[in-house]
Amino acid sequence: METSTFTRRAVLRAIGAAGLAGVAAAVTGCAPTIGTAALPRIPAAYDGPPVRLKFWNGLTGGDGPVMRELLAEFTREHPNVRIDMYALPWPDFYQKFPAAVTSGLAPDFALMHNFQVATNAARKVIMPVDEILQTVGLREEDYLPVVWGSGVYRDQRWSLPLDMWPDSLFYNRRVLERAGLDPDAPPADRAAYEHALDALASSGVRGHWLPAVDPQGVGRGFDSLLWQFGGEHYSGDGRAATFAEQPGVDALAWQQSLIRTGWSPRDVSGSDASMAFKNDQNAFLWGGPGAFINDLGSVEGLDWDVAPLPRIGTEQAAFSGSHQFVVARQPRFDADRLAAVVTFLGWILANSTGWASAGPVPARLPVLDSPELAQMTAQSHVAGGVEHIRFYPLVPGIAEVQTSILYPAIGDALLSLGDPRAALETATTQASFLLQENAEKYGRA
Structure with missing residues (x-):
């Protein structure tokens, strides 16, 4: 699924966990307790009778066929495990x-965004996965601190990071x-960016089409800028919004x-901006590699490239998300099915280079540093900026606050x-009120 350009491991591991702003509310609350509290012990790899697993995700775009091909490759190597993938629109x-x-009626496992993990952990619909880390080969030193910490909620790990998709400059x-x-x-910085926009204007081109009518797209640009100007979205306990401060x-x-x-x-909308870019009427797009790399790459004759976002404020920072694997809570776990799930997770996290063709870059640094x-070209240029990525804080309900109020x-x-x-x-x-409601809804530590 994934790999990288140059040896960044030592540099990236030296980056602190600055992107992990805020910690979470509690896990208790009114959500029902379902099934066991911990995963049963499983062998290192599944080698039993044929088993058929259910895998849910939201990969309904160009990333879906990439994942399906990886599933087929896994099955060719593990013919006793068949995985049926069900892709639904993310909402x-x-x-x-x-x-x-x-x-x-839960699937065996699923893929979700990092900013939804705490919510689903608080709802008690996914399982803590600390017990399978060694089996799937996850080691803290193989990940950026911000990525390693993104699946940890209330001192337990609930998800396994697959990738990173930082907003970048196309x-x-x-x-x-x-x-x-x-x-x-x-x-690469504000002065150079504004100089370029001035030069483009002089040639009759509006260089940066801001998708104001698409709150999601323009909101993520705001996220990156807020961090670049030294701000944070929320207080450390996740109970108050702070994005109205000066940054x-x-x-x-x-x-x-x-x-x-x-x-x-x-x-303008995001589609307006993208169409103008494809028709040489626009110079810059801010967005994630999953949205743009394959889309722009499919346009014959388009001459484009990608780089990290320019530093407009005082700090280098970029919004990023991450797809993360979770194990669904079951009324009762079947040892064979769970062992097969863990076998697949270990395989795909170790052999994730193919997933990079969907656009995102690998979460695992040894894969990020591979020659593949x-x-x-585009993915490796995106990977050049991952040391500056920032994630939303680990607060249940955070995605709802972002998308329904801030954006x-x-x-x-x-x-x-x-x-x-x-x-x-x-x-x-409004956001602080909703955060307080969420704290009550999901319980207190």
């Missing part, structure tokens, strides 16, 4: 997965060159300046060009 997955578990080389800019030297105001004000200055059209990923507020402020502080203060009040 449907997160709604139906807990219901399936509570009704006793740039149209032909458009830059036409504006007199060096297509081999994408802007958040500075981040939103800079986004607004893209529109006020004319560097971006005012009312170095041959994937719409960012979108509204960009569409209206209203006062950024006022917009963020209103969102902070």
Whole structure:
């Protein structure tokens, strides 16, 4: 599934866990206790009679066929294990997965986003997986601290990281060159980025189409900028929002300046920005490798590349997510099925180079450093910025706060060009109320 460009392991391991802001509320709460509290002991590998597993995820795009091919490859090597993959749109997955578990119809294992792990751990619909770490070959020294810690909630590990997908700077080389800019030297800081936008404007190109009508896309850009300006989204206990403090105001004000200055059209969507990029009418896209690498790579004649996000604030930082494997809680575990699950998880985490063709880069540093990923130009360029990735804090319900309150507020402020502080203060009040509700809903430590 994955690999990398140069030997970054020593450098990356030296990076602290700065991206792990905040810890979580509690696991108890009103969610029912289902099945056993710990996984039973299993052998190192499954070598029993034929078994058929159910695997749920939200891989309904171009990443789905990549995962299916990996499953087929695993089955060719392990003919006694068949894995049926069920891909649902992510919103449907997160709604139906807990219901399936509570009704006793859970899949054997699933793939979910890192920022949903704490929520599902608090709901008690996934199992702690500390007992299988050695069996699947996970070692702390093989991961960035922010990634290693992303599956740990209340001192237990609930998920196994597969990948990282940091927001990155995708740039149209032909458009830059036409504006007199060096297509081999994408802007890496605010001064260079704004200089490039000015040069592009002089050539008649609005260089950064900000997708204000798509809260998800523009909100993740805000996340990166908030961290770059030295801010955090939430208090350390996860009970109060802090994005209305000065770093958040500075981040939103800079986004607004893209529109006020004319560097971006005012009312565009992510698809508008992508289409303009493909037609040489736009120079820059901010987004994740899973969304863009294969999409842009399929456009014949498009001359593009990718680099880490430019540093607009005082710190280098970029939003990132991670797909993580979880083991679903069962009314009763079947030893053969569980052993087969663990055998597959160990295999795919060790042989994840193929997954990189879906766009994300490997979470596991030995795979990230392999020669195979170095041959994937776009992925290796994305991997060059992973030491600066940041994750949301490990707070149950955090994704709901981001998507239902913060991101719409960012979108509204960009569409209206209203006062950024006022917009963020209103969102902070609403978010803090929801965080308090979540703390009660999911219990107290």
